[in-house]
Amino acid sequence: MTDTAIEAARGPMDVTRVMAALPHRYPMLLVDRVEELVRDVSITAIKAVTINEGFFQGHFPGRPIMPGVLIVEALAQAAGVLAVESLGLSGSGKLVYFMSIDGVKFRKPVEPGVLLRLEVSFVQKRSRVCKFAGRALIGDELAAECEFTAMIADPPAA
Numbered sequence: 001m002t003d004t005a006i007e008a009a010r011g012p013m014d015v016t017r018v019m020a021a022l023p024h025r026y027p028m029l030l031v032d033r034v035e036e037l038v039r040d041v042s043i044t045a046i047k048a049v050t051i052n053e054g055f056f057q058g059h060f061p062g063r064p065i066m067p068g069v070l071i072v073e074a075l076a077q078a079a080g081v082l083a084v085e086s087l088g089l090s091g092s093g094k095l096v097y098f099m100s101i102d103g104v105k106f107r108k109p110v111e112p113g114v115l116l117r118l119e120v121s122f123v124q125k126r127s128r129v130c131k132f133a134g135r136a137l138i139g140d141e142l143a144a145e146c147e148f149t150a151m152i153a154d155p156p157a158a
Contacts, residue, residue, distance in 0.1 A: 010034075010036075010037040010038075010039070010085065011034050011035055011036040011037050011044075012033055012034055012035055012036070013033060013034035013037065013081070014033055015029075015031075015032055015033060017034070017090075018031050018032070018033065018034060018045075018081060020090055020091045021080065021081045021084045021085060021090040021091070022077055022080055022081060022084075023093070023095060023155075024077060027053075027054055028073075029077070030047050030070065030073055030074035030077050031045045031046075031047060031074065031077045031078055031081060031118065032045075032046050032047055032048050033045065033046050034046075034078075034081060035117075037081070037082060037085055039085060039086040040086045040122060040125070041121060041122060042082070042119070042120065042121035042122070043078050043079070043081060043082040043085075043118075043119075043120050043121075044117060044118070044119050045074075045077075045078040045081065045117075045118040045120075046115055046116070046117060046118070047074045047115075047116040047118060048115055048116075049066055049110055049111070049112055049113065049114050049115070049116055050112055050113070051064065051112040051113070053066070053112070055067055055070065056112060064111060064112050065109045065110065065111060066109075066110035066111070066116075068104070068106045068144065071106070071110060071116070071136050071143065071144045072101060072104060072134075072144065072146055072148070074116065074118055074136065075118050075120055075132075075134035075135075075136060075144075075146065075148070076096070076098060076134075076148060076150065078118040078120045078134070079096070079120045079130070079132045079134065079148070079150060080096035080150070082120055082122070082132075083096055083130050083150065083152055084096065084152070086122075087152065089152070093154075093155055094152050094153065094154065094155075095152070095153055095154070095155050096150050096151070096152055096153075097150060097151050097152075097153060098148060098149075098150055099129070099148075099149040099150055099151050100148060100149045101146055101147075101148045102146065102147045102148065103145070103146055103147050104144070104145075104146040105144065105145050105146070106143070106144045107141075107142045107143055107144060107145070108138060108141055108142065108143040108144075109143075110136070110138065110143050110144075114138045115138070116136055116137070116138060116143065117136070117137040117138070118134065118135075118136055119134065119135045119136075119137065120132050120133070120134040120135075121133050121134075123147065128151055128152040128153065129149065129150070129151050129152075130149070130150055130151075130152070131147065131148070131149045132147065132148055132149075132150070133145075133146075133147050134146055134147070134148065
């Protein structure tokens with residue numbers, strides 16, 4: 001890592017700091033902590049997947065598996081933390097909206113009791129529109145991967 005990258009590295013971030021960066025709250029907050037954040041480059045975050053998650057009641061009874069769409073959402077939330085921290089917008093109330101999702105592949109079921117490692121990196125950044133590549137891993141095994149584009153915007157007027 002270069003001296004500039006070392007200066008740009010942050011981490012870990014506990015859930016309180018994650019909540020300062022994201023508007024999501026229970027039951028939709030899917031990032032529990034950040035292990036490492038390198039501004040303008042990448043983030044590694046963790047989602048502790050427990051049997052207490054509400055979605056396991058119906059997905060699937062007798063064989064609980066985290067819905068793929070929520071794995072992608074967890075990656076998007078990690079990207080949101082990366083974006084607002086990189087742009088110095090943490091605590092600003094800015095929202096990060098999905099614009100597109102591409103190349104989603106699910107490789108391994110995510111079951112209760114695992115730590116889901118979320119690795120997201122910038123692919124491209126233009127003003128308030130960012131493209132990311134994300135991977136969700138259980139240990140060293142790939143569970144899911146995708147690319148997605150998001151826009152940073154002001155919240156709607158009340």
